[in-house]
Amino acid sequence: MRHVISVLVENQFGVLTRIAGMFSSRGFNIDSLAVGETTDPTISRITVVSHGDDQVIEQIIKQLRKLVDVIRVQDLTGESHIERELVLIKVACNKGNRAEIMEIASIFRANIVDVSAGSLVIEAVGAERKIDAMLDLLKPFGVLETARTGSVGLSRGPNALKV
Amino acid sequence: MKATGAQILMDALKKEGVEVVFGFPGGAIIDVFNVLNAPGSPRFVLVRHEQAAGHAADGYARATGKTGVCIVTSGPGATNLATALATAYMDSIPMVAITGQVVSAAIGNDAFQEVDVVGYTRPITKHNYLVKSVEDLPRVLKEAFYIANSGRPGPVVIDFPKDVQQAVLEDYEYPETVDIRSYKPSVEGNMMAIRKAAEAIDRAKKPLLYVGGGANNAVCQELLVRLAEKCQIPCTTTLLGLGAFPETHPYAMEMLGMHGTQYANYAMYNCDCIVAVGARFDDRVTGKLSEFAPNRQDIVHIDIDPSSISKSIKVSVPVVGDCARILPKLLELLEPVERAEWIRQCQDWKASHPLAYKQDDKVIRPQFVIEQLYEIAKGDAIVVTEVGQHQMWTAQHWKFTKPRTFLSSGGLGTMGYGFPAALGAKIAFPDKLVVDIAGDGSFQMNMQELTTAVNENLQVKIVVLNNGCLGMVRQWQEMFYQRNYSGTNLKPVGHEIPPDSPPLEIDYRPDFAKLAEAFGATGLRATRPDEVRPTLEKMIATRNVVIAEFLVEEEENVFPMIPAGAGVRQMMGGMA
Numbered sequence: 001m002r003h004v005i006s007v008l009v010e011n012q013f014g015v016l017t018r019i020a021g022m023f024s025s026r027g028f029n030i031d032s033l034a035v036g037e038t039t040d041p042t043i044s045r046i047t048v049v050s051h052g053d054d055q056v057i058e059q060i061i062k063q064l065r066k067l068v069d070v071i072r073v074q075d076l077t078g079e080s081h082i083e084r085e086l087v088l089i090k091v092a093c094n095k096g097n098r099a100e101i102m103e104i105a106s107i108f109r110a111n112i113v114d115v116s117a118g119s120l121v122i123e124a125v126g127a128e129r130k131i132d133a134m135l136d137l138l139k140p141f142g143v144l145e146t147a148r149t150g151s152v153g154l155s156r157g158p159n160a161l162k163v
Numbered sequence: 164m165k166a167t168g169a170q171i172l173m174d175a176l177k178k179e180g181v182e183v184v185f186g187f188p189g190g191a192i193i194d195v196f197n198v199l200n201a202p203g204s205p206r207f208v209l210v211r212h213e214q215a216a217g218h219a220a221d222g223y224a225r226a227t228g229k230t231g232v233c234i235v236t237s238g239p240g241a242t243n244l245a246t247a248l249a250t251a252y253m254d255s256i257p258m259v260a261i262t263g264q265v266v267s268a269a270i271g272n273d274a275f276q277e278v279d280v281v282g283y284t285r286p287i288t289k290h291n292y293l294v295k296s297v298e299d300l301p302r303v304l305k306e307a308f309y310i311a312n313s314g315r316p317g318p319v320v321i322d323f324p325k326d327v328q329q330a331v332l333e334d335y336e337y338p339e340t341v342d343i344r345s346y347k348p349s350v351e352g353n354m355m356a357i358r359k360a361a362e363a364i365d366r367a368k369k370p371l372l373y374v375g376g377g378a379n380n381a382v383c384q385e386l387l388v389r390l391a392e393k394c395q396i397p398c399t400t401t402l403l404g405l406g407a408f409p410e411t412h413p414y415a416m417e418m419l420g421m422h423g424t425q426y427a428n429y430a431m432y433n434c435d436c437i438v439a440v441g442a443r444f445d446d447r448v449t450g451k452l453s454e455f456a457p458n459r460q461d462i463v464h465i466d467i468d469p470s471s472i473s474k475s476i477k478v479s480v481p482v483v484g485d486c487a488r489i490l491p492k493l494l495e496l497l498e499p500v501e502r503a504e505w506i507r508q509c510q511d512w513k514a515s516h517p518l519a520y521k522q523d524d525k526v527i528r529p530q531f532v533i534e535q536l537y538e539i540a541k542g543d544a545i546v547v548t549e550v551g552q553h554q555m556w557t558a559q560h561w562k563f564t565k566p567r568t569f570l571s572s573g574g575l576g577t578m579g580y581g582f583p584a585a586l587g588a589k590i591a592f593p594d595k596l597v598v599d600i601a602g603d604g605s606f607q608m609n610m611q612e613l614t615t616a617v618n619e620n621l622q623v624k625i626v627v628l629n630n631g632c633l634g635m636v637r638q639w640q641e642m643f644y645q646r647n648y649s650g651t652n653l654k655p656v657g658h659e660i661p662p663d664s665p666p667l668e669i670d671y672r673p674d675f676a677k678l679a680e681a682f683g684a685t686g687l688r689a690t691r692p693d694e695v696r697p698t699l700e701k702m703i704a705t706r707n708v709v710i711a712e713f714l715v716e717e718e719e720n721v722f723p724m725i726p727a728g729a730g731v732r733q734m735m736g737g738m739a
Binding site for chain 2: 009010014017021025055058062063068
């Protein structure tokens with residue numbers, strides 16, 4: 001099963017290697033990984049999307065907690081949470097289909113951030129499945145390239161991961 | 164106080180109570196060596212290969228429970244340390260290793276003797292640091308010693324650039340306390356979990372204590388014996404748990420697993436409740452997971468490392484914390500119980516399936532040497548081993564009664580570990596008999612340390628059980644690879660040796676007796692069973708580093724044996 005795991009870590013060099021290294025050396029999957037500083041500049045939040053059975057996910061969480069630089073680990077999947085990913089999609093277009101592509105973008109509440117005679121760049125934000133659905137619709141026009149950030153997530157409600 | 168990075172390190176070693184440092188110098192650590200011989204610094208032991216510095220620190224740590232320390236240079240010095248770090252990491256041994264590093268400005272430029280130490284040691288250490296500024300150094304040192312010997316212990320590496328060793332800190336003060344917000348091991352154990360553990364033990368008819376390295380200390384031993392006696396629970400130990408429970412105790416089932424006793428494995432197979440204390444259900448213990456302890460109703464697992472719990476075997480009662488803190492609380496909750504039938508059953512297995520081998524008057528059996536030594540030493544020694552058949556025979560035939568008296572590389576299985584580790588143990592206990600029981604193959608992996616042993620007056624005794632081959636691999640080849648003895652023969656059979664190579668007393672190189680002499684040690688050799696006892700007596704009486712070589716039966720195998728990936732029902736032979 002797919003799990004979104006939120007990890008607060010010391011904002012130090014080498015921390016990302018420790019996390020990524022732990023996953024690879026123990027044979028765990030990383031579907032996506034996103035890192036950014038928190039409001040406290042000494043702390044970063046890493047969001048890892050992984051999949052595995054319950055035992056695997058339990059081990060992933062325990063092994064993350066075991067790393068000395070890891071402050072908190074939370075499996076968002078078990079609770080009510082929001083998940084977002086940002087994607088940039090460069091789609092091939094021409095005079096004839098530009099309007100149609102823009103219409104698809106607007107259905108997904110995405111923005112057009114670059115236009116040229118032969119292409120459009122769409123910026124979209126959403127949960128992974130929404131992005132996947134939009135990409136499916138755009139593929140017939142010719143997706144030239146994409147850049148995805150990987151999912152980030154937070155739990156709903158006032159509860160926050162405390163240090 | 165004004166101090167350079169190197170001086171800060173020396174001061175930290177003193178403040179942390181470090182009495183000995185093992186190491187080897189080099190260009191990138193020369194500033195540290197420049198103050199290492201100053202008055203008041205810890206004793207320094209110069210090894211002959213950095214791997215040995217690591218193993219010696221490890222042996223010192225296993226024997227004492229204190230943190231072992233080694234100091235080496237950058238690049239090859241640091242990479243030579245790799246095996247020792249991995250060995251200590253697998254067996255949870257507290258160690259702080261200082262590696263010199265090229266000057267900060269050169270890092271990443273493929274400088275002379277540069278290697279990415281924090282990169283390569285990440286998967287084989289508990290934690291590591293690259294010290295980028297001398298301001299960070301006091302905190303890093305304090306944290307390193309704290310991390311190494313708290314929670315689940317392990318090796319910590321501090322990579323120490325040359326310019327940081329030289330840099331001056333104007334207002335140096337060694338921190339008195341340490342607080343790492345991301346590292347707070349829980350030690351006390353959750354009371355509700357402990358209560359559940361007591362309930363599980365209470366309702367069990369056939370509980371079995373299964374004890375590992377995490378409980379191999381004096382405090383736990385006393386508690387384990389009390390628990391076993393109060394609730395009539397027999398006790399088996401892992402390889403690293405040997406000595407945690409006195410093997411002379413009537414409830415001792417001794418070692419379990421691949422080469423464990425039949426009775427320990429029968430007890431595990433038949434028990435209805437496993438009480439695991441500081442053990443990690445390693446594959447050499449469980450064998451085939453689906454056939455492991457099939458009659459169990461409950462597993463209570465007391466361990467300081469949550470990630471060890473339910474890793475391979477699902478545990479019904481996890482208790483996270485320090486065994487020494489949790490066992491007293493558990494004992495308090497438990498009422499005395501009589502389990503006479505279960506105890507009798509276990510003792511019957513013990514009586515009917517003893518460890519056995521045949522000693523005739525022609526060829527020395529390796530087990531015989533170990534038993535004779537045990538008798539002569541009256542069991543009072545620190546026994547260190549290398550890795551292979553001799554290690555398993557020692558684990559089986561020596562009756563360990565005290566914690567920290569059996570030092571052996573269990574997790575990583577490092578040949579060459581024993582001799583340097585014995586040097587570390589001998590430094591900690593200079594008046595104790597310290598014996599490295601070795602195979603001829605393993606001993607050759609770090610025999611250069613004979614120089615260290617003699618020069619430092621560390622009178623370690625080395626028992627070389629010479630079977631002329633790499634016995635454990637040979638055994639697998641015999642049993643599972645149609646006797647295809649590829650690469651396991653250590654004698655020059657089938658090869659031409661140089662025509663001018665001098666003739667030897669026996670057809671084996673090196674001549675261990677002459678080798679010993681070349682290093683200033685004493686060499687002894689026994690070729691017949693009746694020579695075993697006098698040779699061992701002479702070995703102990705000789706006031707020198709001694710290699711006592713025993714020419715043993717080449718085809719002797721280690722039994723019992725549960726083949727890798729098999730279950731108890733596939734156990735082979737109690738009799739060689």
